[in-house]
Amino acid sequence: MKYMKEFITSFIRRPAFSTIEVKNFLERRGASKGYFKLMLQNLEHSQRIHRITKGSYTFHEEVQFVGYAFYPFYYGLEDALTLRGIWGQQTNPVVITPRKVRPGIREFHSRNYFVRRIQRKLFFGYALFKYQNFFIPVSDVEKTLIDIVHFRSKIPKETIAVVIDKCDKAKLCIYTNKLPPYLAERMKALIVEYS
Numbered sequence: 001m002k003y004m005k006e007f008i009t010s011f012i013r014r015p016a017f018s019t020i021e022v023k024n025f026l027e028r029r030g031a032s033k034g035y036f037k038l039m040l041q042n043l044e045h046s047q048r049i050h051r052i053t054k055g056s057y058t059f060h061e062e063v064q065f066v067g068y069a070f071y072p073f074y075y076g077l078e079d080a081l082t083l084r085g086i087w088g089q090q091t092n093p094v095v096i097t098p099r100k101v102r103p104g105i106r107e108f109h110s111r112n113y114f115v116r117r118i119q120r121k122l123f124f125g126y127a128l129f130k131y132q133n134f135f136i137p138v139s140d141v142e143k144t145l146i147d148i149v150h151f152r153s154k155i156p157k158e159t160i161a162v163v164i165d166k167c168d169k170a171k172l173c174i175y176t177n178k179l180p181p182y183l184a185e186r187m188k189a190l191i192v193e194y195s
Contacts, residue, residue: 016068074126074137
């Protein structure tokens with residue numbers, strides 16, 4: 001296949017990619033309109049690439065890269081606690097996105113991951129975090145605490161106490177002021193409970 005080597009060299013350095021990116025990449029190099037479909041089918045059939053969701057693929061078998069199929073997104077909740085070393089439990093990735101996608105449990109390479117939807121106005125409070133050879137977006141400690149309250153996650157009380165202790169109080173105050181009143185009240189009640 002004429003464009004295979006150039007495609008692999010370029011796309012293997014990404015955690016994930018879309019069929020549109022592949023189509024544009026190949027058409028800019030002179031490939032015929034439907035060529036990208038044939039190439040993706042061949043690569044998937046030979047297990048050189050792996051399908052995450054419809055229209056999203058990766059060269060990597062690492063489940064922590066599935067979030068890129070739901071861009072924009074960040075990893076949050078229990079996953080963020082694990083990635084940031086706040087607790088030692090192994091967790092499945094938790095992808096948080098404002099996109100209109102079906103939330104719930106999904107599977108990639110026999111590993112579960114969770115997709116959670118969040119309102120656009122609550123989509124903030126994350127930073128890039130080094131994971132293997134890539135940087136992935138992960139909620140910061142303060143936003144992780146807000147998401148725990150927002151999604152009513154079942155986190156042990158002692159872990160919540162540790163998260164509150166690690167929070168930058170000024171940043172948490174700024175974030176709380178951005179929240180809808182009902183969620184801001186729940187946050188304030190939690191802080192009072194653990195003070």
